[in-house]
Amino acid sequence: MSAINDLYQELIRDHSRRPRNHRPLPEADHSAEGHNPLCGDHVTIHLKLADGIVREATFEGTGCAISTASASLMTEAIKGQTLEQAKALFRKFHNLVTGEARETSDSPNLGKLEVFSGVCQYPMRVKCATLAWHTMEVALENEAQPVTTE
Amino acid sequence: MNTMISLPKLKIPPQLEGELDIARIRADFPILQQRVHGRPLVYLDNAATTQKPRQVIEAVARYYNEDNANVHRGVHTLSMRATESYENARRTVQRFIGAEHPEEIIFTRGATEAINLVAQAYARPRLRSGDEILISAMEHHSNIVPWQMVCEQTGARLRVIPINDAGELLMDEYASLITPRTRLVAVVHLSNALGTINPLKRIIELAHARNVPVLVDAAQSAAHLPIEVNELDCDFLAFSGHKLYGPTGIGVLYGRKEILAEMPPYQGGGDMILSVRFERTIYNELPYKFEAGTPNIAGAVGLAAAIDYIERIGRENIAAYENRLLDEAIRKLSDIRELKFIGTAAERAAVLSFILEDIHPHDIGTILDGEGIAIRTGHHCAQPVMERLSVPATARASLAFYNTTEEIDVLVQGIRRVLKVLG
Numbered sequence A: 001m002s003a004i005n006d007l008y009q010e011l012i013r014d015h016s017r018r019p020r021n022h023r024p025l026p027e028a029d030h031s032a033e034g035h036n037p038l039c040g041d042h043v044t045i046h047l048k049l050a051d052g053i054v055r056e057a058t059f060e061g062t063g064c065a066i067s068t069a070s071a072s073l074m075t076e077a078i079k080g081q082t083l084e085q086a087k088a089l090f091r092k093f094h095n096l097v098t099g100e101a102r103e104t105s106d107s108p109n110l111g112k113l114e115v116f117s118g119v120c121q122y123p124m125r126v127k128c129a130t131l132a133w134h135t136m137e138v139a140l141e142n143e144a145q146p147v148t149t150e
Numbered sequence B: 001m002n003t004m005i006s007l008p009k010l011k012i013p014p015q016l017e018g019e020l021d022i023a024r025i026r027a028d029f030p031i032l033q034q035r036v037h038g039r040p041l042v043y044l045d046n047a048a049t050t051q052k053p054r055q056v057i058e059a060v061a062r063y064y065n066e067d068n069a070n071v072h073r074g075v076h077t078l079s080m081r082a083t084e085s086y087e088n089a090r091r092t093v094q095r096f097i098g099a100e101h102p103e104e105i106i107f108t109r110g111a112t113e114a115i116n117l118v119a120q121a122y123a124r125p126r127l128r129s130g131d132e133i134l135i136s137a138m139e140h141h142s143n144i145v146p147w148q149m150v151c152e153q154t155g156a157r158l159r160v161i162p163i164n165d166a167g168e169l170l171m172d173e174y175a176s177l178i179t180p181r182t183r184l185v186a187v188v189h190l191s192n193a194l195g196t197i198n199p200l201k202r203i204i205e206l207a208h209a210r211n212v213p214v215l216v217d218a219a220q221s222a223a224h225l226p227i228e229v230n231e232l233d234c235d236f237l238a239f240s241g242h243k244l245y246g247p248t249g250i251g252v253l254y255g256r257k258e259i260l261a262e263m264p265p266y267q268g269g270g271d272m273i274l275s276v277r278f279e280r281t282i283y284n285e286l287p288y289k290f291e292a293g294t295p296n297i298a299g300a301v302g303l304a305a306a307i308d309y310i311e312r313i314g315r316e317n318i319a320a321y322e323n324r325l326l327d328e329a330i331r332k333l334s335d336i337r338e339l340k341f342i343g344t345a346a347e348r349a350a351v352l353s354f355i356l357e358d359i360h361p362h363d364i365g366t367i368l369d370g371e372g373i374a375i376r377t378g379h380h381c382a383q384p385v386m387e388r389l390s391v392p393a394t395a396r397a398s399l400a401f402y403n404t405t406e407e408i409d410v411l412v413q414g415i416r417r418v419l420k421v422l423g
């Protein structure tokens, strides 16, 4: 029961009810679609890059509370980061939600994203928490096929 | 809730008349005795798979401990015992579904394999470009994809009987979808996604009036509704042992003898032949023609033990109890203002599919799991019907005769907790 409260912390509930950056991004130069067949969650990540920095990040789609909140918090977290920083952040986030971070002693230093620490107790939900991130990574590598060309 | 077909009165042990002795029944299911997250397990995912009584587990163990050998091959004692157990299981299934001949019972891996067998060994050789297979809008993927595959192989077309918003077949549309090009109708008896009971008798009458054979997907109904293939007059019927309190990996295809006899084999191998020469191989008799290779003998033994168990309790008793439990669950869940049922057919059984405002079913499932409650969430392998009813996914509680009214109350409390956490 307390595990449930660990999972659905207030910040997660808030971002799932009122997701930030939940909109299309006409000026995006990188986009990708992600799909979680297990629950039918569907997310599209839009990025606008300039000088190797994420200037704008938004998402579209619907999903469970965990995947929606994760997409919402991710778009906030990667804005202003370099591509390398965004990818490094994903690796740390991934370690957090899979529980691998626990095994190493270094603190995750993930700020707000640490509200997802409860996910590691729910292996079935790791995919929900990482869907937006995986999709973001694909979007970054989608350089060959930008969705909009200006 | 009514069941569609009346069954000849079964013998009911006197101590169980009227009411089932649920405490005693529950004691037969070892898995139900456990706690999950510190709470007593409330298992409401019976449409996915049912739990197994001790009698089934012990029958499988006894088979391996005492009788294990290959079937139809040896002259030694164990092989004869194994063969006898396997063939007795066939006769148990035959009686259970009211088939005329034991050779009309073909053991498969499950409902899925049974449907694929019919698609490949019955439909494929007969279908010509432009022919039609008719299924319904509420089918499980296993009664959709095998037909799509055979349509692709032959140029036939898949047609779909539409449903209304309650999740009931539109029977007038059905009647007009049967055309001179229709080669087979394949419909589910009891929908795993909605709980709808389809009017099989009428469906089969209408198809037979136009000389179209009918396959019934009885994967869900076998555990909940009486099935009498002779009375129904269906041509094929498929179900899985694991949804009927039996083991996984065993299932049944019933086929009308005249039709099975004309069909070519499904797979080639041992057991399905009379003689093999490189010039010419002679196929075995029914049902062995369709049972290539060493079968799931222990699975068949376990399935027969499950059927014996159910029949000892009485199928009518089980149906009556489950219907009362379903009515009560519907009544109690209806009190939750935020809850909406998906599937409200007049004829329903055992399945309660619902959504809670815009809370994602996966979150519902996770929070209920924290309360020890097992339900299924998602599209239930029936994506087309989810799309038809405009929901990406639902939460589904599905009942069995070992569930209790107290467990319904725990579910209701659990749902209220979901609403508190995420509403």
Ligand SMILES: Cc1ncc(COP(=O)(O)O)c(C=O)c1O
Residues within 6 Å of the ligand: B047, B048, B109, B110, B111, B112, B113, B140, B142, B143, B188, B190, B191, B192, B217, B219, B220, B240, B242, B381
């Ligand atoms: C209506 C229906 N048909 C077919 C199947 C397939 O059964 P199996 O996976 O045991 O082959 C299921 C299983 O969920 C079902 O509910």
